[in-house]
Amino acid sequence: MSEPLETDAIIGVLGGGQLGRMLSVAASRLGLRTHIFDPATTPPAASVADMLTTAPYEDQVALKAFAKSVSVITYEFENIPVTAFDCLGQYAPIRPGREALRISQDRLIEKTFLNELGLKTASYAGVETLKDLELALIKIGKPSILKTRRLGYDGKGQVPISAKSNHKEILEKFAGQKAILEGFVQFSREISVIGARSPSGNIACFDPGENVHRNGILHTATVPARISKSQRTDAVLIIAKIMNALEYIGVMCVELFVTPSGLIVNEIAPRVHNSGHWTQNGCVVDQFEQHIRAIVGWPMGDGSRHNNVITENLIGSDIDQVGVLALDKNVALHIYGKRDVQPGRKMGHFNRVSPKR
Amino acid sequence: MSEPLETDAIIGVLGGGQLGRMLSVAASRLGLRTHIFDPATTPPAASVADMLTTAPYEDQVALKAFAKSVSVITYEFENIPVTAFDCLGQYAPIRPGREALRISQDRLIEKTFLNELGLKTASYAGVETLKDLELALIKIGKPSILKTRRLGYDGKGQVPISAKSNHKEILEKFAGQKAILEGFVQFSREISVIGARSPSGNIACFDPGENVHRNGILHTATVPARISKSQRTDAVLIIAKIMNALEYIGVMCVELFVTPSGLIVNEIAPRVHNSGHWTQNGCVVDQFEQHIRAIVGWPMGDGSRHNNVITENLIGSDIDQVGVLALDKNVALHIYGKRDVQPGRKMGHFNRVSPKR
Numbered sequence: 001m002s003e004p005l006e007t008d009a010i011i012g013v014l015g016g017g018q019l020g021r022m023l024s025v026a027a028s029r030l031g032l033r034t035h036i037f038d039p040a041t042t043p044p045a046a047s048v049a050d051m052l053t054t055a056p057y058e059d060q061v062a063l064k065a066f067a068k069s070v071s072v073i074t075y076e077f078e079n080i081p082v083t084a085f086d087c088l089g090q091y092a093p094i095r096p097g098r099e100a101l102r103i104s105q106d107r108l109i110e111k112t113f114l115n116e117l118g119l120k121t122a123s124y125a126g127v128e129t130l131k132d133l134e135l136a137l138i139k140i141g142k143p144s145i146l147k148t149r150r151l152g153y154d155g156k157g158q159v160p161i162s163a164k165s166n167h168k169e170i171l172e173k174f175a176g177q178k179a180i181l182e183g184f185v186q187f188s189r190e191i192s193v194i195g196a197r198s199p200s201g202n203i204a205c206f207d208p209g210e211n212v213h214r215n216g217i218l219h220t221a222t223v224p225a226r227i228s229k230s231q232r233t234d235a236v237l238i239i240a241k242i243m244n245a246l247e248y249i250g251v252m253c254v255e256l257f258v259t260p261s262g263l264i265v266n267e268i269a270p271r272v273h274n275s276g277h278w279t280q281n282g283c284v285v286d287q288f289e290q291h292i293r294a295i296v297g298w299p300m301g302d303g304s305r306h307n308n309v310i311t312e313n314l315i316g317s318d319i320d321q322v323g324v325l326a327l328d329k330n331v332a333l334h335i336y337g338k339r340d341v342q343p344g345r346k347m348g349h350f351n352r353v354s355p356k357r
Numbered sequence: 358m359s360e361p362l363e364t365d366a367i368i369g370v371l372g373g374g375q376l377g378r379m380l381s382v383a384a385s386r387l388g389l390r391t392h393i394f395d396p397a398t399t400p401p402a403a404s405v406a407d408m409l410t411t412a413p414y415e416d417q418v419a420l421k422a423f424a425k426s427v428s429v430i431t432y433e434f435e436n437i438p439v440t441a442f443d444c445l446g447q448y449a450p451i452r453p454g455r456e457a458l459r460i461s462q463d464r465l466i467e468k469t470f471l472n473e474l475g476l477k478t479a480s481y482a483g484v485e486t487l488k489d490l491e492l493a494l495i496k497i498g499k500p501s502i503l504k505t506r507r508l509g510y511d512g513k514g515q516v517p518i519s520a521k522s523n524h525k526e527i528l529e530k531f532a533g534q535k536a537i538l539e540g541f542v543q544f545s546r547e548i549s550v551i552g553a554r555s556p557s558g559n560i561a562c563f564d565p566g567e568n569v570h571r572n573g574i575l576h577t578a579t580v581p582a583r584i585s586k587s588q589r590t591d592a593v594l595i596i597a598k599i600m601n602a603l604e605y606i607g608v609m610c611v612e613l614f615v616t617p618s619g620l621i622v623n624e625i626a627p628r629v630h631n632s633g634h635w636t637q638n639g640c641v642v643d644q645f646e647q648h649i650r651a652i653v654g655w656p657m658g659d660g661s662r663h664n665n666v667i668t669e670n671l672i673g674s675d676i677d678q679v680g681v682l683a684l685d686k687n688v689a690l691h692i693y694g695k696r697d698v699q700p701g702r703k704m705g706h707f708n709r710v711s712p713k714r
Contacts, residue, residue, distance in 0.1 A: 005680045008696070025382050028405045031692030031705060048385045050404040284638065284689045284710055293683070302686040306712065307663065323362050326650070329659040332641045335388030339365070348388065353641055355663065 006296045010035055012070030012092065014084070016043025016052065018336040018346060019076035019272050019288075022280075024049045026288035032296065037066050044336045045076075057084040067091035072295050074250060078104045078270055079151050095249040095295040100270040103246070106149045107180045110268060117245055119238060120264045123183035133167050136181040146170060149178045158216070185264055187257035191225045192275035195239040196251045196290045199297050203243060204290070206283065206303040208235045209311075211255070211275050217344065221275040221311040223282060227258060234263050242268060251276070251291035274346075278309035281332045281351040310352045319347040330354060363653045367392055369427030369449065371441070373400025373409065375693040375703060376433035376629050376645075379637075381406045383645035389653065394423050401693045414441040424448035429652050431607060435461045435627055436508050452606040452652040457627040460603070463506045464537045467625060474602055476595060477621045480540035490524050493538040503527060506535045515573070542621055544614035548582045549632035552596040553608045553647045556654050560600060561647070563640065563660040565592045566668075568612070568632050574701065578632040578668040580639060584615060591620050599625060608633070608648035631703075635666035638689045638708040667709045676704040687711060 009032050013020045016038035024034040024045050033050035036043065039057065046052045051069070055062030057080055067073060067088045074095055085098055103113050111124045125136035127146065137144065142165075148157035159170050161181070171179075190213075195205040210225035211218055227235075239254045253273030255266040276287035285293065285301025293300050314321065319341060325331050335348035366389050370377045373395035381391040381402050390407035393400065396414065403409045408426070412419035414437055424430060424445045431452055442455055460470050468481045482493035484503065494501065499522075505514035516527050518538070528536075547570075552562040567582035568575055584592075596611045610630030612623040633644035642650065642658025650657050671678065676698055682688050692705035 005683065007679070007692075021385070025385060025405065028378070028382060028694065029689075029691055031694040033404050033694065047390050047407040048382065048405045281641065284687060299683045304686060306710065322364070326362065326656045329661060330641060332386075334386055335364075337385065337388040337390065353663065 005298055006071065007031055009033075009071040009296045010050070010069065011292065011296065012037065012066055012073040012088075013045065013049075013076060014038075014057075014073065014080050014088075015076035016040065016045035016049070017076055018044050018338075018348075020045035021048055021336060022277075022288045022334070023074070023076065023272065023292060026286065027292045029289060030292060030296075030298070032292065035066065035070050037063070044338055047337055057081050060087050063087045064091060074271075074291070074295050075101075076271060096252070096270045097247070097249065100246045100248055100252070104268050104270045107147055107182075107267070108149050108178075111180070111182075113245075114242070114265050114268075117241055119241065120262060122185045122264065122266075125181050127171075127179040127181050130168060130171055133171055133179075133181065137161070137167070140181055140183045143184050145182050145184065146174070146179050147182060148174065149180050156216070185257045185259065185266075187259050187264070189226065189258045190266065191227060191235065191256050191258060191263075192221065192253055192273065193235040193239045193256065194251060194253050194273060194276035194279070194287050195236070195243060196287075196294045196300050196303075197243040197248045198294050198300055199249050201244070202300060203240050204300045204303045205236045205239060206276065206279055206287065207305045208232055208256075209275055209278055214315075215344070217315060217346075218274045218313055219315075220313075221278055223278050223305060223309050231258060231263065238263060238265065250294045251287050274313065274349075275311075277334065277349050278311045278351055280334065281353050282307045282309040306356060308354045308356050311349055312352070313346060314348040314350065316341060316343040316345055316347065322348070325350055328352075362655055363428065364388055366390075366428040366653045367407070367426065368649060368653065369394065369423060369430040369445075370402065370406075370433060371395075371414075371430065371437050371445075372433035373397065373402035373406070374433055375401050375695075375705075377402035378405055378693060379634075379645045379691070380431070380433065380629065380649060383643065384649045386646060387649060387653075387655070389649065392423065392427050394420070401695055404694055414438050417444050420444045421448060431628075431648070431652050432458075433628060453609070453627045454604070454606065457603045457605055457609070461625050461627045464504055464539075464624070465506050465535070468537070468539075470602075471599070471622050471625075474598055476598065477619060479542045479621065479623075482538050484528075484536040484538050487525060487528055490528055490536075490538065494518070494524070497538055497540040500541050502539050502541065503531070503536050504539060505531065506537050513573070542614045542616060542623075544616045544621070546583065546615045547623065548584060548592065548613050548615060548620075549578065549610055549630065550592040550596045550613065551608060551610050551630060551633040551636070551644050552593070552600060553644075553651045553657050553660075554600040554605045555651050555657055556606050558601070559657060560597050561657045561660045562593045562596060563633065563636055563644065564662045565589060565613075566632055566635055571672075572701070574672060574703075575631045575670055576672075577670075578635055580635050580662060580666050588615065588620065595620060595622065607651045608644050631670065631706075632668070634691065634706050635668045635708055636662075637691065638710050639664045639666040663713060665711045665713050668706055669709070670703060671705040671707065673698060673700040673702055673704065679705070682707055685709075 016036040035051040036049040209221040209223040253269040257264040279286040373393040392408040566578040566580040610626040614621040636643040
C-alpha cells in the first residue's frame with residue numbers, strides 16, 4: 001500500500017504545445033520535472049518545463065540525447081514518426097506504448113481493431129484507387145465521408161461525399177494518400193470518456209462529457225453529459241476494454257456517438273485530450289496529473305467529480321474575449337501563451353464552474 | 358468593463374522558492390511568463406519559470422538586467438535588502454510597493470503602524486539594551502516573548518521570557534540585533550485572512566482559515582475557520598483597512614488571534630502565504646493567480662470558496678508520507694521538487710478536499 005514512489009523522475013514529452021504545457025504544470029505539482037522535445041524554438045510548454053530540446057523528429061542524435069536524459073517518455077500528439085520511436089525506445093520506456101500509437105495513427109487500422117474487439121463503429125472501407133472508392137460507396141452508401149487514414153485532426157483531411165459529388169475530383173484532392181470511407185452515423189450527441197490505466201492494470205475513468213464541435217474543432221465539452229446511467233456504464237466498459245486490449249499505460253480519450261442502438265466508437269486518442277480539460281476545475285486529480293501519475297507508476301486519482309463544468313475553447317480571435325471572461329467569477333482561465341493569433345489556432349480555453357447537483 | 362488586458366507581461370519574481378514556483382504556475386494559466394531572480398542555481402521555481410537569473414541580491418548589474426527584462430516585479434518573501442529595491446525600482450514597478458515591505462520587514466514598525474490604524478495588537482516595546490528590556494518587562498510583564506525586529510520567520514529569532522529567565526543571557530543571544538518584547542496574547546485560535554487589492558483599489562478576500570502551528574511552523578490551515586459571521590466580517594474589515602492604508606497592490610496575508618475582546622493582529626505578510634494554499638483546491642482563482650492578476654492589473658477573482666479544505670504541510674521527512682497520501686482520493690498533492698530533505702524544511706503540502714456544507 002505504500003510502495004516508494006518515483007520522486008526524481010524527469011518526464012520526456014514529445015511535443016510542446018498546450019497539452020505538453022499542461023502536462024508540465026501537472027508534473028510540477030508532484031515535484032517531478034519535464035523535458036520537452038519539439039521542433040519549434042519557443043513552444044508553449046517551454047515556459048513551464050525544466051528542459052527543452054529543439055530539434056526535428058528525424059534528428060537521431062538529439063532524440064538519443066533526449067531519451068537518455070529522462071526516466072520515461074510520453075507524447076502530446078499521436079502523429080510522431082515511427083522512426084523516432086524506434087530510436088527513443090532503445091533508451092527509455094515510452095508510455096503509452098507503441099501499439100496504441102500504431103493503431104491510433106491510422107483510421108483503418110483503428111476501426112479494424114475496434115471491430116475485432118466487438119465494439120461498434122461507423123461502417124468503413126479502405127480506399128486507395130477510384131475503383132476502391134466506387135466499391136466502398138456501393139457498400140456504405142451516401143452521404144458518407146472520405147478521410148485520410150493518417151495525420152487528420154480537427155476536421156482536416158476530410159471530405160464529405162453526397163449524391164452530387166465528383167468522385168474523381170475528390171480522390172485527386174487526396175493526392176495518393178491512403179484513405180478510408182466512413183458511413184455517416186445518426187447520433188443524438190457525441191460524448192468523450194477519459195480513462196487512465198496504470199502499469200499494474202488499474203483503471204480509473206472520469207465522468208463522460210458531452211462535446212459540441214464548430215467547424216470541425218471542439219467548441220464546448222460539458223459535464224455531466226445528458227446520458228443515462230447505463231450509457232455511462234457502457235462508456236466506461238468500452239474504454240476499459242480498449243485500454244486492457246492494448247495493455248495501455250496513461251490517459252486515453254474515446255469519443256463516442258450516442259445512438260438509439262447504443263454507443264458507437266468514433267475515435268480514440270492515446271493521450272490527454274481537449275475534451276478532458278474540464279477535469280482541471282472539476283477533480284482533485286485532473287487528466288494531466290492522472291497521466292503523469294500513471295506513466296511514472298504513482299497511484300491514480302479516482303476520477304471523482306466535485307463540480308459541474310463547461311469547457312469552452314478560445315480559437316483564434318476568441319482570445320480577445322479574455323478581458324470579459326476575466327470578469328466572470330465562475331470562469332477559470334487557461335491561456336496557452338501563444339503569441340501568434342491565427343484563425344483555427346487553439347489559443348486557450350476556459351472552464352465555467354457551477355456546483356454539482 | 359472590458360479594458361484590454363496585459364497579455365504579454367513578463368513577471369519578475371524575487372525569490373524562487375515554493376511560493377515563486379506556484380506563482381509561476383499561476384502566471385502560466387493566464388498565458389504570462391515569469392523571470393525568477395534567486396541567489397541559488399536551481400531554486401524550486403526554476404523548473405516552471407520561463408527565465409532564471411542566478412545572482413546575489415547585492416549584484417546591481419544583475420538586478421538592473423533583470424528589472425529591464427520584466428514588466429512588473431514582485432517578491433515571494435519580505436526580507437529582500439532595501440538596496441536591491443532601490444536599484445530595481447528605477448526600471449520596473451514593484452508590487453506590492455516599498456511601503457508594505459518597509460513595514461512588514463520590522464516588527465516594531467509594523468506594530469506601531471497597526472496601532473496607529475486603530476487596530477489591536479499584542480502589547481509591545483522596542484528593546485536594544487538590558488535597560489530597555491527591564492523597562493519593557495515592567496510595562497508588559499511575564500510571560501512575554503522577545504523577538505528580533507527583522508528577519509525572523511517560522512519561529513526563528515524568538516525567545517520566550519518567563520519568571521525564571523536570565524535577561525542578560527537572553528539578550529546576549531540577540532548579539533546586538535534590535536529586538537521587540539511582545540506580551541503574550543490569550544487566544545482561542547489563530548486565523549489567517551488572505552486578501553487582494555487591485556491598482557484601482559478593488560478588494561477581494563478569501564474565507565479566513567484556521568491555523569495550527571507545530572514547532573513554530575504552520576502545520577495545518579482549515580477552511581472554514583470556526584468563527585462567527587461577525588468575526589469573519591471583522592477580519593475582512595481589518596485586512597481592507599491595512600491594504601487601503603498602504604495603497605497595496607497584490608495579495609496580502611494577515612494573521613489574527615481570536616480573543617474574547619475581538620480580533621488581535623499578530624502579523625502581516627505582504628505576499629502569498631502558506632495559510633492560503635487551500636485556495637488551490639477551493640477556489641476558481643487561487644491566491645497565486647489572484648496575486649498575478651492584481652499586480653498586472655487584470656480583474657481579480659471574488660474569493661468564493663466551493664469546497665471545504667484542510668491544508669497540511671509536509672515538513673522535512675513528512676515528505677515520506679507521499680506514497681500513502683497519493684492513495685487518498687480526496688488529497689491534492691503539491692510537492693515543491695526540493696531534492697535535499699532537511700529537518701524543518703517545507704517540502705510540499707497537501708489539500709484535503711471535502712464538499713462545502
